[in-house]
Amino acid sequence: TDILGIEYAITTLQNSILKIIHDTPDYDQLIKFIKHIDMDDPFKKEIFIALSRNQKIKLASKLKSMYNNGSSANLKKMFDDILDFKDKSIEDDLFENDSIGVYNTPITTNDSDEGCSTKDSDGDERHDHVGNSNYPPPLPKVSNPVLLSRVFMHKSVVNDKKYLSDKELVNSNYERLEFLGDSVLNNLITLIIYDYFPEFNEGELSKVRIELINNQTLTTWSKLYGFDKELRKNISDNAFYKGKMKIFADVFEAYVGALTLEKKENMEAIKNWLKLLSLPILDKFEEKNSTSTSTLNKNAKSELYSLVGCAAMPPKYDVVKTGDGSDQSFVVACSIKGEEIGRGRGNNIKEAGLRAAMDALSNKPKVEKYSMIRRQMPRSISVLRGESPE
Structure with missing residues (x-):
């Protein structure tokens, strides 16, 4: 029998229970705390991700509520619950319980925002350009604070948290959203240029797509919306600045991924926004094409x-x-x-x-x-x- 190991385990358990009793809010207090998190504070985003990635914080708050209510008669059941706690996540609770009121507006917001349509009041194509007061077009909002927090969380912030499982780690940074956004961005941009240049062959369409979907362009778009200032990271400046263009491009793709999860029923809104964002580059190719395809003067x-x-x-x-x-x-x-x-x-x-x-x-x-x-x-x-x- 590992007496010393058991002693350490009991000591840890006692300290943990004391931590729960003295520092943990009960469940009602936890929900009130979540409601008042200031999402404009970048440091609060990591807190929100910690609350959403697993049920451990919820378990602690439930135990505190049980302690306050004197519900400790069945100690074995309580221990079983601690060892094998399975319940919905706090995020699910927030969406299902209307009385909590964390979200004042539906997730599918901003679909009709000015700038998410490529037509002006006369029905003509709007050509907004860099330097124009209408550029960049308004950013479609990600209303889910968990998704939004994840978009701007680099894996370096959570990789040192050894107590997290692999599943919890991958859902604590933007890489999965980036994977999704990369695929969606490629498909939507392809549709945009396919419709925009009906006379282009496959090779010409590929040139336009390469110009639009590359680290330099995506980094420019990322900075237009201030994504570079929102990013949370925990890596040295030298390592960061060596690969910053790729990182900011990844964050833009992650944002597209988050929009995709929220707007599955209205992908056209994302496509229209990307088209407005792409217009300066599209127009550049259109101008080149008009010159090269004008009537040939044989004299x-x-x-x-x-x-x-x-x-x-x-x-x-x-x-x-x-x-x-x-x-x-x-x-x-x-x-x-x-x-x-x-x-x-x-x-x-x-x-x-x-x-x-x-x-x-x-x-x-x-x-x-x-x-x-x-x-x-x-x-x-x-x-x-x-x-x-x-």
Whole structure:
């Protein structure tokens, strides 16, 4: 028999019971405490997670209530309950008991908030841009304080709590929410760009998605909403700043995951918000596409030469990227005296060269510059092959 082990166990049990009697609130007091937690205080979020991840705090409060009420007649049953306590979580109690009143509004809030629709009052597409007072669009709210606390909890805060089980640990940080949000974000962004660019092929759609779903973009979005200031962590500054871009991107994905759990019946609200958030990047690709798909001017090279070219200073066309005629476009740069004045892409070199000339024709400052140089050039030089004078 392990006498010393039993002695230690009894001592620990006695100390634990004293802790419960003197420091633990009874169940009614615990619920009142939860109702008044200030969720704007970042340190209170960890408390909320501790209250929600298992039933141990609830068990302590129930024991205190039993002690206060003198309900200790069946000691064996009480010990059995302590050793094998199975009950609903406090979080379940909060949602099921309307009299508690922790949540004043339903979880599915903010679905009709301004900014969660991509249409303005006239029904036209809204193009909000960075720097615009309407950007970023309003953030859809996560109403469940347990989910919200978990979003901003890095695993380093709880990893040193050795008394927690593996299940309790993984439900005390944002990594599971991040996993869910990563998948949802990828799917919703794919739907957004698929609808936004009906003329894009698979390769072009992939380029847009890569631009939208990467650590840099997600970190930018995360900081737009102040997620970087909400994050709770317990790691050295050196380790944190080495990987901070990935961490802030992960937090954004975790927030999307939390929204998904709350708004399972209204994913369109999340999609609309993400579309508004993506518009600056979507518009950038739309602008590039409108240039590259505009009607081909087959006389563009002749028109450019008539404005700026001469025998001594002809426009040059160089292939800067070789395509394959399908997914990969050819890219041609147009230059004069070593200065690039236009660039074009096309399914073949000829088309890319014509589009480079079209791009140069739209570059008014460069056209005026070299037109002036040509006019000032002595005719005897302009009609000869060679370099024009500096």
